[in-house]
Amino acid sequence: MTRPATRIELRRDAYEVIASATAQQLPRETGGILLGYREDANVVVTHALVVDGQEASTHRYVRDDVTANACLAAFLAQRAGDDPTGYVGEWHSHPAPSGPSPTDVAAMQATAREHDGPLALLVYAPGGADPFFGLITRRQRWGRVTSKKAAVLPPPPRFEELGPLPDGAVRRDGPVG
Known part of the structure; x- marks a missing residue:
């Protein structure tokens, strides 16, 4: 029996915070930190919080604990008591x-x-064909820790991709006035 690939499902609110920051x-x-819930070995990220980094640079980020x-x-504190x-x-x-x-x-x-259950690491590098890299790390029996690459499922695009301009949309003699 083959296990399905581990995945990190990224919801729109979390995606927008990460992309904007x-x-x-x-x-x-x-x-920053990721919030959400777990579904078996998978992680669903519903929110992302930005946490200032100590002396962040072009090649280093260390979050302020x-x-x-x-x-x-x-x-x-703002969540309901039964919110997972x-x-x-x-x-x-x-x-x-x-x-x-x-x-x-x-x-x-x-x-x-220090935690039970899988923890996700998302690295966002805009500009590439696949801007997210995901990793699931978890503590196993006897304290052994494993890390495994995870598929990142971003939310669907909010808007349809724009196609080419229709004929006549741009005039040869300058802008439409």
């Missing part, structure tokens, strides 16, 4: 298309040692 901070990296904990507590939404991982951007660095993987593995 990344665009505002380019060429520096930015990042005190700020992250305060943001997470404030977010969860909780901490499911981390995200950050790369200004050039690339997946997580060895430092990124090691940091997720350290975080996973």
